[in-house]
Amino acid sequence: MKKLLALVCSAMxxxxxxAQKEKALVxxxxxxxxxKTVAQEIQKQLGCDIAExxxxxxxxxxxxxxxSRWQEDxxxxxxxxxxPLAKNISDYDVIFLGYPIWGGVYASPISSFxxxxxxxxxxxxxxxxxxxxxxxxxxxxLKKNVKNATILEGYGIxxxxxxxxxxxxxxxxxxxGFKQGTLxxxxxxxxxxxxxxxEKEIFTEATSGYQFPLGEATSVAQRKINGGxxxxxxxxxxxxxxxxxxxxxxDGAKPEFTQVVR
Numbered sequence: 462m463k464k465l466l467a468l469v470c471s472a473m474x475x476x477x478x479x480a481q482k483e484k485a486l487v488x489x490x491x492x493x494x495x496x497k498t499v500a501q502e503i504q505k506q507l508g509c510d511i512a513e514x515x516x517x518x519x520x521x522x523x524x525x526x527x528x529s530r531w532q533e534d535x536x537x538x539x540x541x542x543x544x545p546l547a548k549n550i551s552d553y554d555v556i557f558l559g560y561p562i563w564g565g566v567y568a569s570p571i572s573s574f575x576x577x578x579x580x581x582x583x584x585x586x587x588x589x590x591x592x593x594x595x596x597x598x599x600x601x602x603l604k605k606n607v608k609n610a611t612i613l614e615g616y617g618i619x620x621x622x623x624x625x626x627x628x629x630x631x632x633x634x635x636x637x638g639f640k641q642g643t644l645x646x647x648x649x650x651x652x653x654x655x656x657x658x659x660e661k662e663i664f665t666e667a668t669s670g671y672q673f674p675l676g677e678a679t680s681v682a683q684r685k686i687n688g689g690x691x692x693x694x695x696x697x698x699x700x701x702x703x704x705x706x707x708x709x710x711x712d713g714a715k716p717e718f719t720q721v722v723r
Contacts, residue, residue: 489559562595
């Protein structure tokens with residue numbers, strides 16, 4: 462009996478030693494410090510390492526200046542040159558990769574980074590910031606260009622909603638199994654139906670402050686969330702372009718859209 466207990470204890474000790482925690486690194490590019498805010502929040506909540514992707518020639522200036530240089534680089538088939546990363550990717554199991562959305566996909570410094578980084582056997586977790594949307598399109602692009610890594614579900618947040626980053630990152634990390642905690646359980650959306658006048662008003666109020674036209678809501682689904690309602694609008698834009706826009710209407714607060722999925 463004593464010999465059997467010793468064998469069981471030995472097996473348990475071996476299993477415990479073998480179950481090592483995955484080592485994570487947050488890597489990010491941030492032109493306006495918004496993505497940096499998200500990166501630092503992930504690093505803070507996980508207590509992991511962090512490294513910034515930096516250009517030899519930074520993208521400086523206002524929005525128009527950045528867009529102008531980016532467009533010129535695209536026409537010339539040019540990618541920005543990067544400074545060496547402060548951390549070695551090979552030392553980590555999980556890479557949280559952060560970026561702003563430019564032109565519907567990840568910013569061009571990320572394209573430069575992907576050409577040199579070796580993600581073989583890694584878990585890659587995308588996160589991004591945007592004016593309207595781009596998480597889905599940027600993740601699709603990552604899957605095309607990074608073949609040797611497991612790309613997990615990503616997280617995105619509008620720049621206008623960056624004040625919500627702490628609570629949203631917390632839920633994202635719990636859902637992904639990267640930290641322990643209580644996950645908010647959300648019901649499924651209802652079936653899509655024609656918008657009422659009140660729902661159209663909610664959509665207009667949520668999107669009217671955005672600098673570009675987002676289209677007209679044609680139908681909507683909804684679900685109850687903590688302190689309010691979340692809406693999923695089907696939208697038709699210029700030239701018949703279709704998208705989906707998520708809107709949160711908290712009790713007593715102005716409705717706001719959280720992302721556009723094109």
